[in-house]
Amino acid sequence: MTRDEWQRVASPWRVLEAAATDETARDVAVIRIIDSCLELQLVRRHDSVGYQPFSVTGNVPMPGSGRNIDQTMLAADRYRPESEWHSACAWLLDKLPRRQAAAMMMQAARVRPDKLGSSLWSVTASQMVARQASLLRDLGMAEHVSTPFASVEDLQKAAQRARKRLREWLADETYKQHVDEVSG
Numbered sequence: 001m002t003r004d005e006w007q008r009v010a011s012p013w014r015v016l017e018a019a020a021t022d023e024t025a026r027d028v029a030v031i032r033i034i035d036s037c038l039e040l041q042l043v044r045r046h047d048s049v050g051y052q053p054f055s056v057t058g059n060v061p062m063p064g065s066g067r068n069i070d071q072t073m074l075a076a077d078r079y080r081p082e083s084e085w086h087s088a089c090a091w092l093l094d095k096l097p098r099r100q101a102a103a104m105m106m107q108a109a110r111v112r113p114d115k116l117g118s119s120l121w122s123v124t125a126s127q128m129v130a131r132q133a134s135l136l137r138d139l140g141m142a143e144h145v146s147t148p149f150a151s152v153e154d155l156q157k158a159a160q161r162a163r164k165r166l167r168e169w170l171a172d173e174t175y176k177q178h179v180d181e182v183s184g
Contacts, residue, residue, distance in 0.1 A: 003028060012036075019170040030166045034108045038088040041105060041139045092169070096162050102144035103158035106135055125152045136169050 008026040009015050019024035055072060093101055110128055111121045120138060128135060129149050136142040149155040 001025070005079055007031075016170070017138050018129075020172075026167055026170050030163055030171055033092055033166060034104065034163075036086060037093045038105060038108045039087055040090055040093075041141065048136055086108070090181065092166065095169075096165060097145035099147075100158045100162035100165070101147065102139070104162035105139050105141060106155065108157045109135070109139060117155040128152075140174065173184050 001022070001024065003024050006015055006018070006022075006025050009028075012029075012032050015025055015029045019029040020026075093105075096104070110122050110123060110125075111119055114183060119136070123131060123135075129152055132145070132149055132155075133142065136145055149158065
């Protein structure tokens with residue numbers, strides 16, 4: 001299959017399974033893992049899962065509340081945004097060396113200035129290095145980098161090592177036992 005065909009495969013697990021033997025599937029799996037980790041860092045950690053505008057006590061009258069508290073809380077728990085895929089991606093991200101993981105995530109979050117208007121992530125590579133403290137803080141990964149990246153090349157090399165390690169894990173298949181434990 002081509003890269004575009006692998007990217008259109010709906011199930012990330014199918015791509016992950018094929019990554020052990022197919023180089024193209026491996027590249028797409030790494031991209032999906034990074035995108036999912038980025039979603040976890042920038043979106044999911046800010047979600048207020050299960051929050052509802054009423055009391056969980058149920059019988060206490062609250063403004064704007066209803067009697068559907070039990071069903072709503074059960075649904076919020078059952079349909080929480082953390083899926084098995086997100087759990088597996090978070091586990092993989094945690095297994096990477098912290099500095100490398102932070103560099104990889106910063107590069108993934110970066111939006112080239114010519115592609116989008118203004119954004120915290122709309123930076124050149126040199127601006128990313130100059131603003132790394134605030135960018136890492138926004139990613140929730142400030143504690144991952146004790147020594148700042150000295151240059152663009154330093155940041156790029158660290159990110160490349162992280163992606164290379166992910167590719168090696170996917171080709172090796174030894175990660176599968178651990179991912180299976182995490183996901184179910």
